[in-house]
Amino acid sequence: MRVCIVGSGAVGSLFAANLATLDDVEVWAFDLSQAHVDAINDRGLRLTGAGEVQARLRATSDPEELPPCDFGIVATKAMHADAAIAATAHAFADGAVASVMNGVGNEETLARHVGRVIRGTTFPAGKLLEPGVVQWDVKGDTTFSPFEPAPASAEQVELLADACTRGGMPTAAVADARPAQWRKVIFNASTNPIGALTGLTHGRVCERPDLRALVTRLVDEGKSVAGAQGITLDADPEQLIDHAAKPEVAYGHKASMLQDVEARRQTEIDFLNGGIARFGRELGVPTPTHDAITALIKGVEASWT
Template identity: 50%
Template structure:
């Protein structure tokens, strides 16, 4: 890459998080963003009019958009923001575009990096606590700000300079981002919070704030947090904040937020229960920690999904 060449970034998946990343990066001078998503109307609107951000920010950014990742050009950096169920298909389709790229997962749960590393050579762990929602073709609502963390995926790490470059570009675009030596702590901090609240929201139809302020449901949130914290302790993962603080912050700042798992249930789509509560349970089995509450969440949500097939 010559010094005057644009930094090309591929974004796989233009749901809320992918769209927020794409839009903020696209307004950085010298950055060219290419996004891929199967929703044709969304892609057409982005390609025609740009990607509009509303809510916590208000701007429109120029983003190239395609419905097939195989149509993306060669890129220097990649961001995988698809649902976890689509990780392998997405990175396989983008294999040529990302053959020389450093690629980060900013998806929910754990285990996505392993899938990406099975296809691509240099991988980052990533996590973001920002909340948002796509409200229509070409439009994403920025609901709640939050930091991003990027670090190496240990078995097949990206270069430190690549991690620092992506973090710098995201900061310049308006998303506060930290390049860290070990990103497991931030990643699992988000996983613990999401796994303690999202399935209860999905099963009850309540928002995050409603779940966390209902006494009986809050007790279940705390059980799920305790189990997950025990798994992290046994695995040597140091959380970046007390999950109880994240719960209180969600009540204050995102009371009406419908987590993606609830949105999936309302739309009768497969959820990411397997990489959230299922990921915690799998790690618990690896380190010898029992996780009966997380196992129950997996069974209940998968039972709900099965009911749709029988209806």
Template identity: 55%
Template structure:
């Protein structure tokens, strides 16, 4: 497990519940890793258990792995995978990160890659503790230019299911991936810019107009690119209002902590695909400009 933030921690904890599996997690946060080593990885919220996970801060200490999961922020993908390439050189490696474009970076370092999408939400609330906020399925499938083997994809899906995270092995994972990207790109930047939760953004009349505008633009990009979504993004919006009204998306969490956001692989990723397919994306371009401008306004930005 490369990256042990909220999603990485939830994946590591649940994988450790599959029989006969040894889970290693690498993250530069020393207090988090130390707490996991000393007391295990504690899951709260929708679940309540403590998971045994090997927690380290230096990827050089990783053993040879059969499977790898990349859960870092997109900005850190290349450095994380390069540092762990000795342990992943014969592994099937999946990205469960936000946005699009991470698989291409992973494939520069390892030969067999999977697309992964997870809609589960949570937050690390203290070193060694992750809160499980919202349930959701996961989908994994081959990254077409450098695909993992079918048996690796099936194995990882089976292990995650055994660990308690409902996971689907699919032949084409672009649909699930872009379904999440479209929803996140329509809600996260507005949350980050206003400080409002997902539910507040989606129920404010003026902001909901912008959410719908971003969805419409992204759907045109997907249709032109031949990507079939697994559900209507507006259904995801309504579900978020019902089930995750108070959730602060990771982009808002980044803004509150004055960290660089993943706007470039969310709205920026949609805009890039729009340019590739000849679809104008002014609403997504505006979100990229506004969030980048906010980041530059911070001290040292």
């Protein structure tokens, strides 16, 4: 089996390194950071922290170098997905492509360029320490299912999930990944922007009653939007948020949106709070808190120019 990771930042690198430990999986990574690509090709890809992995794989910043692949896993920022899959789609002419990106609407983006799409959501998190080295902050599960309008087969979904699980990234193949996907969307949209606006880690956000109450308002609006679609979440985001706030889990973790704000990079707000608000408008569900948070993050982004 040949798998290409499209976007080998923190999350993409977790999948790339763990899959590359398997004898029956050949892993390629496509990334625009030439320094990261060169480091992977020269020294391999190293994970440290929640798991220690040293793996060898092929990396490139030139999409034309990619060979035909059985599977793709797209792990870019959501706003970069269209350009990334447009550049690499030729490698998946006979394969299937999975999304593990944050937010909603990513599968629709992939389906504009490839014929077989896997709906996915993943909870592991980390950050790039230096080219070729990623700190693995949070372990967690991944869920895959066929994407209804342009589905990969159930057999393809199961094959990719099995490889990820054997490689150290526990993954479930299910009929419908939307309950897990919306659980994560609500989790991220309710906590990540609060950390980005305040500079606080996940645990520090949760230990302030005023901020924790704001998180709950965001969760409640997200649940209403999910419910209007007939989606029953597979777990309560409130319980997961409190669990992640424990010192041994993710108390000190800086959310990816906070990392983006600190680096003055564009955030994924349009695919998190903005995405929930967009679905809410389409379904007639009010989302005033998500609207306000979206405006605040966009204001922060505007201050950089």
